[in-house]
Amino acid sequence: MASTLKYLLYGLVALAGSANAAPACTPADAGARTFEAEDATLGGTTVDTAQAGFTGKGYVTGFDEATDKVTFTVTSDTSKLYDLSIRVAAIYGDKRTSVVLNGGATSEVAFPAGTTWTTVAAGQVLLNAGSNTIDLVSNWGWYLIDSITIAPSASRPAHQINTALVNTAADANAKALYTYLRSIYGKKILSGQQELVYANWIAQQTGKTPAVVAVDLMDYSPSRVERGTVGTAVEEAIQHHEKGGIISVLWHWNAPTGLYDTEEHKWWSGFYTDATDFDVAAALSSTTNANYTLLIRDIDAIAVQLKRLQDAGVPVLWRPLHEAEGGWFWWGAKGAEPAKKLWGILYDRLTNYHKLNNLVWVWNSLQTTWYPGDATVDILSADVYAKGNGPMSTEYNTLIDLGKDKKMIAAAEVGAAPLPDQLQAYEAHWLWFVVWGDSFINNAEWNSPENLKKIYTSDYVLTLDEIQGWRNA
Template sequence: MVKLLDIGLFALALASSAVAKPCKPRDGPVTYEAEDAILTGTTVDTAQAGYTGRGYVTGFDEGSDKITFQISSATTKLYDLSIRYAAIYGDKRTNVVLNNGAVSEVFFPAGDSFTSVAAGQVLLNAGQNTIDIVNNWGWYLIDSITLTPSAPRPPHDINPNLNNPNADTNAKKLYSYLRSVYGNKIISGQQELHHAEWIRQQTGKTPALVAVDLMDYSPSRVERGTTSHAVEDAIAHHNAGGIVSVLWHWNAPVGLYDTEENKWWSGFYTRATDFDIAATLANPQGANYTLLIRDIDAIAVQLKRLEAAGVPVLWRPLHEAEGGWFWWGAKGPEPAKQLWDILYERLTVHHGLDNLIWVWNSILEDWYPGDDTVDILSADVYAQGNGPMSTQYNELIALGRDKKMIAAAEVGAAPLPGLLQAYQANWLWFAVWGDDFINNPSWNTVAVLNEIYNSDYVLTLDEIQGWRN
């Protein structure tokens, strides 16, 4: 890695046009005070105790509100970014934008005082650079940022075996293949088979992985007339030599509002049901608990169809639990983890499904159900700019202590291979969401998709043939 020769901050100070100076040595951490940055719709304040420098920046209440750090670098170099903040009004999220390009979302846990959070990495170009901290959820305080030269990533130490001792041959072969490519290549993926075909038409390449959703097999949807070909699509992609990932937008078993604002088919959202997972789990003899198990058993039928067809499944239930916008995460981490354990026992032990590779899909440590029932870690990242998503990658490395492979299970923007390699973000696979994302040039231009799908770093369907061997 090239040595940084000169790094400095050029900022618009509140009462001066002077250039702010780095406060630490060039080759170590360098801190930049937020009050010395360029402020857009934001202001400097001193009311909250514990800040450094002359104050902190507040006023993040409109979408365009931001602060901009101008940084000059003599060479191209990768840095770890940390942000000193205070989220005194509850959990928050901010966007970090490097050089008006890739967007990275950073989570700020709630707290009463200033603290620092890892915010991923930034690859500074030789010359002038900008780092923007942009509103997102808003209503937080920014004290400073710190840049530290990134250390080379050590070799991964991935668990050699699946957790299920009875995992079938197909699941073991898939897991072995995934371990063989992890850190060396990324597997291309797409939500829904027809969108994968659209990619083939645009790029001449087909995604290696296709993700399907068991949503319409949920009993509360089936009883209202839904049908699905998700299992057939999964089998078709498997028969073509591809890899299959499966999620489940679990329509609540009961209690759907079915109003003009919240139709019955949106019953996986917290806002669309009064189904209370905490109360349900607290009463295993209750009717709602019975319906919960009924739903799991209904999905087991579909997973058994995949097992009978020889399809190993990257199984990703209870996705995005920590967001709280789905009912399985609405009551906090403990009910969500308890439900995960019930799912694991019911499917793996009771139903004897041995073709499942269990993929957890939240980042925060409080939500993690534990190593014994999780084979792969993942995150869903919706950030524009086709960036490397290094913030979430590094957080998952820490969560799994680098013993678990890490996937970008849902993304809005497919990541550019060059950035993935530069940031050492060794995602196992990515899968772009469907309508409004894969076919939306605001998220993925055809030119960018061609660059990605024709890269040597990105594995496509034709390049993974024979993975079973």
């Protein structure tokens, strides 16, 4: 995960403390303060000294069960926003931890694999006046925690968002959408929901309909169509568009060929890496091999559906190759370079060959090494599945750095809709959020009825009725 250099103060102080006493640190609000993990409260974890280079008297290990954690107690003179960083050794590979503030809002922080200690930016925490707790809970587990550091956050500078779309031939509808998005960025957030049926469900629960509906072109993938799937996403998108809504489109691209279709891996799960032997790197090795031809076939099939939306006057927030850096989808399974090359082919084929000028191109990974470049990306986004309805500031600040604050940033998929007061307090200016469908939006553990009503009735959150006429904004 990229470091948030613009906002993180790196005045790190390694202060030793007794294992049986309160952590030694500088006075509250005096600047950066470091808290040693071995002095914190342990839950299923242990102190060790085998990994050289730690500060203080040791570090904390044993994050192997889901509930294993280390709890830091930190104080603040007033209610204040702080940058959080974690000194970690991810010696067992890429890992993630859950950061839980005061037993509530949860964020996820990625730890890059490494053989030595490193400091990872972990977003921000809004501390209450007095005593607060910061838990680091196992999540992907198997890492070593040396310390955390907090430092008062600097005010976020004004955004410097690009004024034009990357496609110079973008049509009037796409331009109007982009202009509207720029006009609200940093001031409001668009509410959104995956699947029209759940957008309608939200309307029943809250009296408000999401401004954005996201649909999936999955069932238009040729390897699914040949097995009988019939897509309805285009019709649903047009239906929401005709009500004055905004459309986001992703594509769970079923692999063009090589689906296992076993009891463990059914054909309809063919977008997953472990459900196909399709090798994207091999397919892209030349333009004459059969699998490259199948990639182009699939892109052309999806172009037909996107053309239907263009003909209906629908501008599209287009988010292909999502979550590539995770590796769990075949388009990211062979690393960053094939994924970026495939993105370039997609952009060229859809923009220059098929003349699809209604697309606003949304990139959906965090890491710098995976970024295909400013020339083919309009908006940056992240998919965040963390309970607690928090502001997701870690991911937001990472994307600020990635786009040098020239690209707007969206929470393209979330498990828990963010609470507006948290978004404003953290200055996490997400452009929109889209909650995933079944088991998330209708699950009180992720989105309680009380929180949904609070979110959908907030002045900060724009709903369908509040964005009417956005084309003329």
